[in-house]
Amino acid sequence: MSSSSGLAEPARVVATDLASEYASLIEFLYTAPIGLVQTAPDGEVVMINPLANQLLMPLARDGELANLFTVLDAAAPQLRANVAAFDAPSGVVCQSLRFVVDDDCDATRRVLSISLMKLDSRRLIAALSDVTADARREQRGLDRRLHDAARMDALTTLPNRVSLVDSIKQASARSSMPGGHEFALLFLNCDRFKQINDRLGHGAGDVVLRLVSDRLRATLRTQDRVRRPEGRASVVARIGGDEFVILLEDLARADDVHAVAQRALDVLAQPFGIESEQVRCSASMGIVLRAQSAGDPDAMLRDASIAMVVAKRDGGARYVVFEPAMRERAARRAEIESELRRGLCEGQLFVVYQPVLALQGGQNRPSLSVEALVRWRHPVHGLVPPLDFIGVAEECGLIEELSHFVLDTACGHFIGWQRSLGEDAPRQMAVNVSRAQLRHPGCIDAVRETLRAHGMDPTQLQLEVTESLAAQDATVSARLRELKALGLTLALDDFGTGYSSLSSLHELPVDTVKIDRSFVSLGDSSPHHRVLIEATVRVANSLGMNTVAEGVETTAQANMVISLGCDKGQGYLFSRPLTAEELVAWVRSRVAASGSVS
Numbered sequence: 001m002s003s004s005s006g007l008a009e010p011a012r013v014v015a016t017d018l019a020s021e022y023a024s025l026i027e028f029l030y031t032a033p034i035g036l037v038q039t040a041p042d043g044e045v046v047m048i049n050p051l052a053n054q055l056l057m058p059l060a061r062d063g064e065l066a067n068l069f070t071v072l073d074a075a076a077p078q079l080r081a082n083v084a085a086f087d088a089p090s091g092v093v094c095q096s097l098r099f100v101v102d103d104d105c106d107a108t109r110r111v112l113s114i115s116l117m118k119l120d121s122r123r124l125i126a127a128l129s130d131v132t133a134d135a136r137r138e139q140r141g142l143d144r145r146l147h148d149a150a151r152m153d154a155l156t157t158l159p160n161r162v163s164l165v166d167s168i169k170q171a172s173a174r175s176s177m178p179g180g181h182e183f184a185l186l187f188l189n190c191d192r193f194k195q196i197n198d199r200l201g202h203g204a205g206d207v208v209l210r211l212v213s214d215r216l217r218a219t220l221r222t223q224d225r226v227r228r229p230e231g232r233a234s235v236v237a238r239i240g241g242d243e244f245v246i247l248l249e250d251l252a253r254a255d256d257v258h259a260v261a262q263r264a265l266d267v268l269a270q271p272f273g274i275e276s277e278q279v280r281c282s283a284s285m286g287i288v289l290r291a292q293s294a295g296d297p298d299a300m301l302r303d304a305s306i307a308m309v310v311a312k313r314d315g316g317a318r319y320v321v322f323e324p325a326m327r328e329r330a331a332r333r334a335e336i337e338s339e340l341r342r343g344l345c346e347g348q349l350f351v352v353y354q355p356v357l358a359l360q361g362g363q364n365r366p367s368l369s370v371e372a373l374v375r376w377r378h379p380v381h382g383l384v385p386p387l388d389f390i391g392v393a394e395e396c397g398l399i400e401e402l403s404h405f406v407l408d409t410a411c412g413h414f415i416g417w418q419r420s421l422g423e424d425a426p427r428q429m430a431v432n433v434s435r436a437q438l439r440h441p442g443c444i445d446a447v448r449e450t451l452r453a454h455g456m457d458p459t460q461l462q463l464e465v466t467e468s469l470a471a472q473d474a475t476v477s478a479r480l481r482e483l484k485a486l487g488l489t490l491a492l493d494d495f496g497t498g499y500s501s502l503s504s505l506h507e508l509p510v511d512t513v514k515i516d517r518s519f520v521s522l523g524d525s526s527p528h529h530r531v532l533i534e535a536t537v538r539v540a541n542s543l544g545m546n547t548v549a550e551g552v553e554t555t556a557q558a559n560m561v562i563s564l565g566c567d568k569g570q571g572y573l574f575s576r577p578l579t580a581e582e583l584v585a586w587v588r589s590r591v592a593a594s595g596s597v598s
Contacts, residue, residue, distance in 0.1 A: 035128030041121070043069030043080065052128050055112055058101050068126060075099040076114065083116070083124065090118050098131065111135040153238040155206060156213035164237035164245055168297035171249050175290055182251040186261055187286045187304035188216075188268075190242035191316040195439070195475065196279060204274050208281055209242060211272050216244060219267045220260075234260075244283075245301065254289055261285055261319045269317060284312035285319035292322055306330045313391070337396045339378065340389055344401060349376050351409045352577035355586070356430065356548060356570045359562045369428035369462065371570065372410035373577050374402065399436045404446065407431050411454040411461070413580040420584055424591050430462040430491060435469055438479045448486060458487030462512065466493050470508050481509045491548070495536065502539045513540045515566070517551025524560040534564045541565070 035052030039045050044067055048056075057063065059071050069080040076099045086093045093116040101110045113131045118124055151163035159167070171183045190212065197205040213236065220234040235247040248260055265285060271278040286307025288300055307322035309330070314320070343349055353370040376384040393399040410429050417425040437443050451458055463483060469476060470492055484490055491512035492505075496519050505513070515536055522529040533549070540547045549561035552571030561569060578586055 035126075037068055037126040037128065039068050039124045039126065041083065041124060043067045043083075043124075046123070052126075055101070055110075055128050055130060058110075072099070072114075075101065075112075079114070079116065083118075086118060088118070090120055092117050093124070098135070156210055156238050158213050158217075158244075159235060159237040161237065161239040164235065164239060164247065165297040165301075167235050167237075167247055168300060171247060172290065172297075174249070181249065182254050182290060183247065183249045184251060184254075184257045184287055184289045185300050185304045186246040186248060186257070186264065186319070187288075187301065187308045188244040188246070188264070188283045189285075189305075189308050189312065190268075191282045191284055191312065193242040193281060196281060198439075198441075199475070200274060200277070200279070204279075207274055208272055208279060209238070212242075212244065212268060212281065212283075213238060215267045216246065216264060219264055220246065239301075243305075245304070254291070257287055257289070258319075261287055265317065265319060282317035284308050284316045286311055286322060287319055288322040292324070303327060309395070313395075333392050333395075336389055336392045337398070340376070340393060340396075340398060340402075343376055343378065344398070344405065348378060349374060349402070349405065350579070351375070351406055351413070352579055353410075353413070353426075353583050354570060354577040355426075355575045355583070356568050357574050359549075359558070359566055359569045368426070368568070369430055370426045370583065371430040371464070372406055372432075374406050375577075394434060394436055397436070399434045400440060403432075403434055403437050404450075407447070407450050408453075411450055411456050414460065415454050415456055416580070417584065417587075421587055424587055426583075426587075428460055428462050428489070429456075430464050432493065433463045433465050433483075435476075438465070438469070438476050443479060444482050444486070447483060447488075451486075451488075459489070461488040462491050463488060464491040464493040464514070465510075467495050470510065477509065484509050494550075496532065502535060505539055505545075506543050510545065512546045512548060514548040514550050514570075515561075517571070520549050520551050520557055520561060520571075521553070523564075524554070524556040530560065530564070533561065533566070537565045 033051070035055045036047075036049045037045060037052045037056075038047040045065060048065060053065060056065055056068075056071055059075055061071075065071060069083075072079050076097060079094065079097070082094050095115045096113050097115070098111055098113050101112055102108075109132075110130055111132045111134075113129050115127045116124060117126075151160060151166075152158070153160045168185070174180050175183050190208075193205065193208070196208055216236045220236055232249045234249065237245045237247070239245055246260075246264065248257060251257060265283060268281065268283045271280050273279075286304045286309070288304040288307060290300070292303070303322045303326075306326050307320045310326060311318050311320040352373050352375055354373060356369045356371060358368050374386060374390075376386075376389055378384050390399075390402075393402050410431050414426065414429045437446075440446075447461075447463075450456075451461065465476075465480065470480065480490055489511040490509060491514055492508060492510040493514045494516045495513050496516045513536060515533055519529050519533055523533050524530070537547050546567045547565075548568040548570055549557075549566045550570050552558050552561065552569045552573045554573060557571075558569060558573055575586060
């Protein structure tokens with residue numbers, strides 16, 4: 001007995017210890033600050049502590065918490081499938097899976113998190129916690145980030161238009177208070193930014209925009225310290241594309257804005273190092289002061305952009321201060337744009353032709369060529385001068401459509417004249433080409449296709465480009481050479497008014513030089529202009545180029561350009577611009593009068 005009792009005593013001690021440890025474990029599980037649920041593989045609840053009971057009860061049907069998966073079927077339906085798909089003998093089935101619990105009793109919405117672990121083939125344990133506060137903090141952080149993102153330009157990290165409008169409103173309120181100072185908006189648009197994208201790619205364009213923003217920020221920080229150390233910092237914003245706006249506050253004098261504007265333009269005029277190239281990207285700027293624009297922020301931005309367009313139209317790389325009269329002109333241009341679009345669709349535009357006569361063989365010879373000129377017969381305003389709508393067409397993107405209409409119409413009429421007039425028909429058609437056409441990638445193909453469609457020989461077409469455009473940059477020059485390679489000829493229009501000179505004439509790929517009417521009109525009375533015309537003729541002839549005197553209106557002018565050796569003449573002395581039908585009659589009358597055909 002003694003031996004038997006000696007063996008049984010340790011067993012009772014072990015059992016007592018295990019029972020005590022289990023009781024301690026159960027006590028811990030029931031008092032732990034986290035919800036705990038032990039289940040069978042099918043979700044049947046084996047043990048659930050009070051906190052888990054409290055957290056899950058709002059989801060339980062009729063207060064029944066017998067099966068965890070059934071309780072969570074609506075809130076976390078994937079849980080049952082995750083367990084079924086978990087093949088490992090043990091491990092984490094899911095971790096920090098969040099779901100929402102609506103408590104009808106106190107009308108609250110809680111966010112719970114559950115982590116589920118497989119202990120073995122017979123047991124699962126789930127840990128539940130209330131993460132409502134964390135979720136709310138995260139949501140507030142997300143809302144704040146989304147709010148900030150909605151007010152910031154992603155590319156440059158500058159404030160965007162939404163943020164800028166708020167800043168303008170605040171500046172306007174401060175300015176209206178007693179003792180408030182003037183403020184101004186400086187609206188910048190990069191000059192020829194599209195060419196950077198076209199030549200180097202949009203990636204390089206994005207780099208330029210970031211560099212522009214960096215330079216503006218740095219410049220404005222320096223200006224703020226120098227201009228008014230105690231004043232508010234200037235705001236630089238990017239409101240879209242290559243458009244930036246500077247909000248300049250605390251101006252003691254309105255004239256202070258000029259120094260800031262010029263400094264910004266000077267900084268942007270410096271080249272940007274992009275890969276191995278030095279890229280230049282100057283800017284045009286429009287300035288509006290609060291006192292000049294009594295409207296809301298959108299109205300101020302509109303007025304500043306109107307002034308910017310004026311600066312760009314004047315050649316760019318400069319600033320222009322807004323004046324109320326600009327708004328009226330802008331409205332008129334917008335009206336013209338709308339009516340021009342309608343006019344193109346409704347056939348209000350038409351083409352007339354001005355003869356270009358050979359001078360050195362006698363003025364009675366039939367015209368050797370004609371120049372196509374577009375006209376617009378408005379149903380209300382009558383005949384609209386080209387100067388009133390050509391510039392608008394270039395700015396609003398209609399110039400390509402307009403130019404194609406002129407080229408297609410002119411080529412069609414030219415071929416018709418060949419049939420009706422035979423040997424007396426004009427021998428060449430001259431058509432003006434615009435900056436937008438030359439920069440368009442499909443320019444060459446469009447001209448080639450138009451010639452092919454009408455069966456017109458390329459040598460019968462002459463494209464005319466202004467002197468300032470021909471001398472502008474390498475891109476335009478290269479495109480002109482491509483056009484010339486088609487077999488057509490090129491003319492330099494309005495020579496004497498642009499940027500080139502006689503010394504650089506040989507660098508331009510042209511066959512004909514058209515001497516501007518401003519020289520011709522004074523050539524018979526001004527020795528200075530006469531010398532310039534004579535020099536142009538001599539240099540052009542030495543380069544194998546023809547010369548045309550434009551705007552010949554008097555016999556004296558005609559005799560003058562003939563005596564100086566000018567090859568051809570064009571102007572009202574010979575003929576006004578004629579419709580296609582009028583030109584046929586004009587040619588026939590001249591042939592009949594001269595009695596010969598050249």
